[in-house]
Amino acid sequence: MSLLISDLELLCDVAERGSFSQAAAARGWSQPQVSQRIAQLEASLGTQLFQRHRRGAVATAACLGYLDSVKRALAELDNGRRLIQGAPALPEARVGCPPSLASLVFAPLLAALAEAPLELFCHTDHSPELMERVLSGRLKLAFVLNRPTINGIQLEVLADSPILALAAADHPLAQVGPLCLADLADARVSPQWWGPDVEDLIRLLRQHRRAPLPLHTNQPATTACDLARKHGFIVFMPRIAALDELDRGELVALPISDLPDWRWEIMMAYRVGKRPDSTRELLLASAREIGAVWRSRLSAH
Incomplete structure (x- = not known):
């Protein structure tokens, strides 16, 4: 199973905003694009990450637990990038x-x-x-x-x-x-x-x-x-x-x-x-x- 960094960043953004449409607007995407990417991520992980409703999306317990690891991983990747660029990590x-x-x-x-x-x-x-x-x-x-x-x-x-x-x-x-x-x-x-x-x-x-x-x-x-x-x-x-x-x-x-x-x-x-x-x-x-x-x-x- 391969995961794209951009998908993990999208996951964090949707969880932060509580909305597929807001995450889409921040990227200049359409809402169906975000829904499709999240659905593919859920299929890859074999679990539901968000409860969808008319007013937005609520992270499931599985998603909240996964987010801790995702954020740490993204932070480490960002630290490595800054080290390569000469910025203090x-x-x-x-x-x-x-x-x-x-x-x-x-x-x-x-x-x-x-x-x-x-x-x-x-x-x-x-x-x-x-x-x-x-x-x-x-x-x-x-x-x-x-x-x-x-x-x-x-x-x-x-x-x-x-x-x-x-x-x-x-x-x-x-x-x-x-x-x-x-x-x-x-x-x-x-x-x-x-x-x-x-x-x-x-x-x-x-x-x-x-x-x-x-x-x-x-x-x-x-x-x-x-x-x-x-x-x-x-x-x-x-x-x-x-x-x-x-x-x-x-x-x-x-x-x-x-x-x-x-x-x-x-x-x-x-x-x-x-x-x-x-x-x-x-x-x-x-x-x-x-x-x-x-x-x-x-x-x-």
Whole structure:
């Protein structure tokens, strides 16, 4: 049985995208071409690799197990190619986080590993999809938000941040004492979308709102900070996402007595393998250091 490297690369791409048509579009192929190549690979291996359905393709258990070996083989072939070309054959590591965490995670992680003997590839996606990628081995490490335990994945909490109401230091309500939600219901308010609890916040605000003003949600955290600093909005967002603005005094936390105790729990997710993995351990050590810095800064406020 002979296998083409291009077929193995196609297998990884379909598994990554969860779609024959998307893998085809990325290559400028037709969808039937991809279907035919995957069918031939399945015939060669004697097993089904994907469950087909109208919305895409889901890798079978056999495919997920095979992918680990395929990725290692492709990585070794790529290392050999780079050695021949004179480029350093550094191990690669793929990490991911939700878009709302990207500015918090990727810059300090890349800075911490700037001289490390590995190359990072950073991806963004929603937490459930990131967990699935970790489980299938497509990501070495993922930073996720408020996720339940899943068999096969180790979760560690790096930081637990409260949700706050923030405003510019010169905002009229920043000079007032204890407040309640009713006091700011008619102000320009825009919650950052930190999770499903935002919908509960909007319902609470609408109970007190007298003026027919819209309640816009925003994303990411940089947008929330700009709305507060430059446009006079009160924003609801995780404290950890505005630590720099709070440290510089550009934003202040409003003391809202009846704001529920909503939290943003930042976790790292990874697979624990039986074989030693120095790249994974290096990533975990750096992530734990970043988490320690977050916790220290959060406790200082």
